[in-house]
Amino acid sequence: MYVLLGISLIFAFLLIVNLVLVFFTSAFWRIMSSRIGNLSVTVRGQVLFGLCILPAVAALVIISVFLIPGYLRHEPADSGELVSGKLGFIAIAGMLGVLLALYRGLKTWNITRRLTSNWLSDSVEISLPGIDVPIHRFKHQFPVIAVVGIFRPKMFVAEQVLDLLDRNELAAAVAHEYGHLRANDNFKWMLLRVCRDLLILPFGNGIDKAWAENAETAADAYAAKAGSSTALDLASALVKIARVVPAHTTPAMPAGAFFIEEHNVDVTSRVRRLVHFSGEQSISRSGVPGLATASYLWIVLLTIVAILPLFDPRVLSSTHHAVELFVHTLQ
Numbered sequence: 001m002y003v004l005l006g007i008s009l010i011f012a013f014l015l016i017v018n019l020v021l022v023f024f025t026s027a028f029w030r031i032m033s034s035r036i037g038n039l040s041v042t043v044r045g046q047v048l049f050g051l052c053i054l055p056a057v058a059a060l061v062i063i064s065v066f067l068i069p070g071y072l073r074h075e076p077a078d079s080g081e082l083v084s085g086k087l088g089f090i091a092i093a094g095m096l097g098v099l100l101a102l103y104r105g106l107k108t109w110n111i112t113r114r115l116t117s118n119w120l121s122d123s124v125e126i127s128l129p130g131i132d133v134p135i136h137r138f139k140h141q142f143p144v145i146a147v148v149g150i151f152r153p154k155m156f157v158a159e160q161v162l163d164l165l166d167r168n169e170l171a172a173a174v175a176h177e178y179g180h181l182r183a184n185d186n187f188k189w190m191l192l193r194v195c196r197d198l199l200i201l202p203f204g205n206g207i208d209k210a211w212a213e214n215a216e217t218a219a220d221a222y223a224a225k226a227g228s229s230t231a232l233d234l235a236s237a238l239v240k241i242a243r244v245v246p247a248h249t250t251p252a253m254p255a256g257a258f259f260i261e262e263h264n265v266d267v268t269s270r271v272r273r274l275v276h277f278s279g280e281q282s283i284s285r286s287g288v289p290g291l292a293t294a295s296y297l298w299i300v301l302l303t304i305v306a307i308l309p310l311f312d313p314r315v316l317s318s319t320h321h322a323v324e325l326f327v328h329t330l331q
Helices: 002-036 041-074 085-121 159-164 167-182 185-197 205-224 228-244 267-279 288-311 314-329
Strands: 123-126 135-138 145-148 154-158 256-258
Touching: 002 041, 002 085, 002 205, 002 314, 041 185, 041 205, 041 314, 085 123, 085 135, 085 145, 085 154, 085 185, 135 159, 145 167, 154 159, 154 167, 159 167, 159 228, 167 185, 167 205, 167 228, 185 205, 205 228, 205 267, 228 267
Parallel strands: 135 154
Antiparallel strands: 123 135, 145 154, 145 256
């Protein structure tokens, strides 16, 4: 029963802490969205991504740094405490969330692997100036321009896109996808899906959508940095490709950054934004210092949390006492 109780607490707290923090981050986003919207696209993306993954990361830190060590150090093996029906229900829900995240992650990986293999078997590798990632030309009914993969990304361009766009428009569209690649958006999107699957319930989707929209804006801005003409070429490419997108169709590729997707197309706003970019004298390419600062801040905060129990053993004792109260409340 000692081991069963410990496992139940791990999965129960994983779900509860995650849900509570998702509620608070969603509320924070609703209150602060207008102010966050005034930030630069790079900083806004960092803030949104942090809000998206904070609940799951915090839950894992709390469990690994506080709950498990406190339980192992202070819980008697013969305490006689039982797993109540309420605690068992919450623990099972948390376990289902983990299993769901694993299942969908493996399913996505498998489908992506098979489809990528199929696309590669019918493709021809081409090269474009300024792009240091393999580009594969292939036949597809959907006007595909996509970066697929996380560790060894590949860029795919459908033949109809090459026939549809002129040289400048194609270069602008490829630069947009390269912006996704430079930002590691495929990895980030995969991580967001795992975090949401852990919840089982559809909470936090508003922040995820805001991040996805901001990622598109950031990729558009990355392409538009080449100059005002590039921004207009990208807008023209968007309009041309949107016109030939088959109705109610989307590429069967769950893990990739696509230039345009039928179910998530907002061509009008993207074109207006690109026209705005074209009117600017320059688009700041900075943002790396802000990204580094945000990363360092996360590392410092997590390190402080991780070593806190080493400096004050009472922290684990207090944590275990809180867990005891939680268990007795659910009896």
